Amino acid sequence: MFGAGFEGDSLPPKERWRALQWLGERTAKDPRFAVAMVEHAYYLLTGRKVLSPPKDLGDPFYDARSRAFQEQRTQVEAIANRFAKSGFNFKSVLKDWVVSDFYRADGLSTISMHPERRIEMEDLGLVRMLAPEQVERKVGAIFGQPWGKLNDQMAMLYGGIDSKEVTERAADPSGAMGAIQRILANDVACKQTALDFNRKAKDRLLFPHIEPDVLPGISSESDSKIRQTIVHLNQRILGQYDTMDSPDVDRIFQLFFGIVKDASERKGIDPRENYHCRRNLPGDALADPKYTIRAWRAVVTFLLRQPGFLYE
Amino acid sequence: MRRDFLKLCGMAGLGLACPIGPRSYSLEAQNRNEAPPYDGPYYIVFNASGGWDTTYLMDPKGVGDINRLFKVGDILTKGNHKFAPIAKHIQGGMSNESFFGEFGNELFTLNGLDYSVNNHSPGARYMATGKLDSLAYPTFAALVAACKGPTCPLSFLTFGNYSATGNIVAMSRVPYLPSLQKIANADAIEGNPKSPYHDDFALNRIEKALREQRETRLTMPLLPRQERAESMLYAAQINSKAMQRVTRHIPSTIPKERLAQQAEIALASFKAGVCVSANLSIGQFDSHVNNDQDQMKLLPELLAGIAYVMRRAEALKIRDKLVVIIQSEMGRTPTYNKQNGKDHWSIGSIMFLGPRIKGNRVIGATDEKQFHVPLNPKTLSIDKAKGIRIRPEHIHEALRQYAGIADHGFSRKFPLGLPENEKLQGFWG
Numbered sequence: 001m002f003g004a005g006f007e008g009d010s011l012p013p014k015e016r017w018r019a020l021q022w023l024g025e026r027t028a029k030d031p032r033f034a035v036a037m038v039e040h041a042y043y044l045l046t047g048r049k050v051l052s053p054p055k056d057l058g059d060p061f062y063d064a065r066s067r068a069f070q071e072q073r074t075q076v077e078a079i080a081n082r083f084a085k086s087g088f089n090f091k092s093v094l095k096d097w098v099v100s101d102f103y104r105a106d107g108l109s110t111i112s113m114h115p116e117r118r119i120e121m122e123d124l125g126l127v128r129m130l131a132p133e134q135v136e137r138k139v140g141a142i143f144g145q146p147w148g149k150l151n152d153q154m155a156m157l158y159g160g161i162d163s164k165e166v167t168e169r170a171a172d173p174s175g176a177m178g179a180i181q182r183i184l185a186n187d188v189a190c191k192q193t194a195l196d197f198n199r200k201a202k203d204r205l206l207f208p209h210i211e212p213d214v215l216p217g218i219s220s221e222s223d224s225k226i227r228q229t230i231v232h233l234n235q236r237i238l239g240q241y242d243t244m245d246s247p248d249v250d251r252i253f254q255l256f257f258g259i260v261k262d263a264s265e266r267k268g269i270d271p272r273e274n275y276h277c278r279r280n281l282p283g284d285a286l287a288d289p290k291y292t293i294r295a296w297r298a299v300v301t302f303l304l305r306q307p308g309f310l311y312e
Numbered sequence: 313m314r315r316d317f318l319k320l321c322g323m324a325g326l327g328l329a330c331p332i333g334p335r336s337y338s339l340e341a342q343n344r345n346e347a348p349p350y351d352g353p354y355y356i357v358f359n360a361s362g363g364w365d366t367t368y369l370m371d372p373k374g375v376g377d378i379n380r381l382f383k384v385g386d387i388l389t390k391g392n393h394k395f396a397p398i399a400k401h402i403q404g405g406m407s408n409e410s411f412f413g414e415f416g417n418e419l420f421t422l423n424g425l426d427y428s429v430n431n432h433s434p435g436a437r438y439m440a441t442g443k444l445d446s447l448a449y450p451t452f453a454a455l456v457a458a459c460k461g462p463t464c465p466l467s468f469l470t471f472g473n474y475s476a477t478g479n480i481v482a483m484s485r486v487p488y489l490p491s492l493q494k495i496a497n498a499d500a501i502e503g504n505p506k507s508p509y510h511d512d513f514a515l516n517r518i519e520k521a522l523r524e525q526r527e528t529r530l531t532m533p534l535l536p537r538q539e540r541a542e543s544m545l546y547a548a549q550i551n552s553k554a555m556q557r558v559t560r561h562i563p564s565t566i567p568k569e570r571l572a573q574q575a576e577i578a579l580a581s582f583k584a585g586v587c588v589s590a591n592l593s594i595g596q597f598d599s600h601v602n603n604d605q606d607q608m609k610l611l612p613e614l615l616a617g618i619a620y621v622m623r624r625a626e627a628l629k630i631r632d633k634l635v636v637i638i639q640s641e642m643g644r645t646p647t648y649n650k651q652n653g654k655d656h657w658s659i660g661s662i663m664f665l666g667p668r669i670k671g672n673r674v675i676g677a678t679d680e681k682q683f684h685v686p687l688n689p690k691t692l693s694i695d696k697a698k699g700i701r702i703r704p705e706h707i708h709e710a711l712r713q714y715a716g717i718a719d720h721g722f723s724r725k726f727p728l729g730l731p732e733n734e735k736l737q738g739f740w741g
Binding site: 105106107108109110111112118121122123124125127129153156157159170172173174175176177178179180181182183186187189190247248251252254255258259262263266269274276277294295297298301302305306307310311 | 463464465466467482483484485486487491494495496498499501507509510511513514515517518521522524525528531532533534535536537538541542544545547548549550551552554555586
């Protein structure tokens with residue numbers, strides 16, 4: 001059996017009482033330590049391990065995989081060097097990754113249908129599904145209060161971990177998770193839309209620039225207010241900065257317009273917001289004769305089901 | 313639209329895991345873009361958590377001091393099964409007499425299984441996965457779910473016991489029937505279909521806008537990872553609509569028994585085609601004190617739970633597709649301790665029921681001291697000279713073969729390392 005030690009150096013008897021510290025000092029001097037920490041930081045930030053070198057020489061995409069690996073390896077080594085020079089300040093590693101193309105890339109300038117290029121770019125970008133706790137925090141940040149239901153069993157069903165039987169967070173959504181996303185979108189929109197309209201305009205988080213009596217298709221001024229609100233919602237919920245005439249804003253405008261129009265053509269529509277969504281709010285503030293509050297709720301539901309909300 | 317959905321799943325790498333089976337997949341459902349239902353076989357693993365006393369069930373002894381409640385001459389039979397006479401000792405649940413009487417012809421029992429360990433955690437892990445020395449392996453229930461239906465919304469259901477997934481399939485814990493109702497009706501308040509969040513025309517507009525947006529995104533220059541994630545997300549949300557099929561199979565009255573409650577959730581999910589496997593469990597078998605009282609309470613509860621599943625499956629017309637595995641992580645000692653209890657014992661049994669499993673069979677044995685007797689893997693007969701110890705990996709290899717997943721990539725990722733000459737030949741009859 002080998003005696004206690006590290007890489008051929010035996011643990012001196014006088015250091016036995018602080019063996020762990022002794023090991024730590026030697027580990028940190030090993031050049032592999034900096035690289036390992038940089039790779040670990042990448043895992044923490046993206047949820048993915050760094051690329052391994054391709055092994056299968058018969059793989060038709062061997063060259064592409066090799067190039068992707070080499071590029072990432074160059075980046076890892078560069079960050080590891082700076083990490084060592086910084087006196088092993090882990091913050092510098094996180095900062096370096098965050099400003100790198102591997103983390104920041106969020107799209108391509110042109111569609112690449114060439115499989116080789118797609119393989120090379122396979123590991124670019126963050127694209128990480130939010131864990132249950134992160135979703136709750138995000139709802140809290142956007143709406144002023146968390147949803148409060150994505151915990152315990154529901155969190156497990158939403159791909160959470162218990163550190164015993166489930167040790168890795170779900171990277172992709174299952175059908176059950178898709179159902180929870182729909183429940184969340186419906187329920188959060190239900191609780192927050194009427195509530196927000198019930199606040200004074202200056203205190204509103206979602207609808208500071210519009211009132212429920214602004215209808216689409218009446219005047220350019222009203223349409224402009226609606227579009228301005230959509231731009232605001234896109235920014236607040238998705239972190240997306242749009243112009244008022246962008247295709248995404250157009251689509252949401254049509255969603256809002258279409259729902260208000262459909263409602264106006266139906267008979268027997270309740271002139272109030274859904275009871276469940278107006279509970280605990282003063283009754284007179286929640287009249288919805290033109291269906292606009294419910295149409296805005298549909299818009300918020302639509303946004304909460306987007307990758308821009310559910311992914312980092 | 314269905315073609316679009318399939319195309320989308322393909323793009324997302326989903327490979328449509330709930331394969332189209334003979335069950336009707338209505339045009340209406342297709343138009344709602346629902347994933348087609350998984351059509352069986354369905355797998356249920358019953359776990360007697362804590363360690364059952366097999367000598368009071370399928371491996372009775374009645375000699376020495378092994379069983380205080382009966383003698384060897386009292387042992388009963390049904391076909392090839394031998395079982396302990398317990399009817400007069402139980403207060404509730406189902407007796408061995410009734411259980412073997414009703415299911416003996418379908419039941420296949422292996423006695424003399426070598427659990428190899430007598431600690432709860434490693435034993436539960438070993439029995440569930442077929443691998444003792446790894447925490448990474450998935451349970452059989454998780455593995456078969458991953459292979460047969462990875463995108464079924466509730467592919468692998470578990471209600472306790474060791475349930476590791478190997479990170480190849482999502483684990484679903486739906487503890488109560490109302491929880492199932494909620495996620496089955498995601499667009500309704502508290503899962504009540506009569507209280508939708510949105511009027512139908514508004515919901516249709518939302519779905520239409522999402523679909524149009526998805527189609528637009530597909531024409532845009534996205535990073536490969538981004539493109540895949542967006543397709544997966546859209547497919548998951550669409551796929552989740554299949555959960556609505558569960559609603560009509562949820563019973564109006566909730567049974568009181570704990571296994572029956574678990575069974576209703578699993579069976580409703582099977583029937584709806586959204587689930588492949590379920591891990592059902594009851595605990596408290598760890599009878600270190602007053603073994604006979606505890607086992608006489610819990611074994612009948614377990615058997616009643618199994619019978620409940622079989623009868624309800626019959627009513628739901630899925631019994632012919634139901635595969636049932638009945639197991640525990642360990643047995644109990646052949647002697648009583650000073651507190652009239654029995655401690656941990658590393659030899660035990662396992663039982664199976666299901667299509668293509670020949671019933672009225674018992675293989676393997678323990679001797680009069682409850683030690684294992686070697687089994688010949690080729691002939692499945694007792695063979696003290698050429699026999700081997702049958703361990704959980706032998707069972708799992710046979711289960712993988714039975715389920716047709718032995719050569720699946722996920723099975724290869726978690727090899728059992730069994731030599732060819734130790735594989736059980738003709739195990740299922």
